[in-house]
Amino acid sequence: MPLDFLKRRTAGDSSAQPADTAPAAKLPAMITLPEEVVAQEYQLKLYYAGKTSEGVRMKAGPRAMSELPSMLHGLARTEIEVVDPLPIEFSQATPVIARPSEAMQWLNAHHVHSPVTRHALVVLESIDAVDLAFDTFVCTLLDGEVDTSGYPDYSAIVGGVASHWDEATGDMIVRAVVGWGGKGVRGDTDRIAAKLLAGILTNILANQYALGLTAIERPVPAAGRGGLVCAHCGFASAHERAFYCPKCGMRLLRG
């Protein structure tokens, strides 16, 4: 009972605050701590998920790179986009808006891409399934719907193939990558994603340059200043231990 009285009293007072010229002695007596705080609850649950396949070793060479988009033929439901590894000036790029400097780098690097690709990068970078310090990512919509602005909904599946250069041999390693998520989750998305992953892996293995499945040892991006400049394509890598240029795959020369 005393709680109800307090609630009504404070609610009524707050609207009339500026004009409240009641005797000062009256107020302190009325303000008492409630026994229990009545809280309004707010919540947002974001759900991001993804899958990657084993790697497929490809015969290296400049032509292998241009084969990547063809591995999504028959599966792509929108335009196929190629996202190159990021050069060193974007080494801090992160899709987190509360970190303005990282977010600006991310937007500067990716504003040119389609809504499908940007959504895919937010999901797959957030869960660490792709790393543009060394991955080349080839992306499309694989299942589900986009809204009127072209952005995939939470149950849409996006992805494609990601490739990097094996630091030991210089071969190109390609893996299938799919992701989905947002404000919600649907029961059958995981199963559809697994089927799509298998479909993409089949396409990779069917490619004329494929040499077979291989264990993936992803390069470890260094936290330091990074930076070797490729003598072949001019790419300044953020990945200081790279043996091969993340962009063109040629051997980096060390000074």
Ligand SMILES: [Zn+2]
């Ligand atoms: Zn290069």
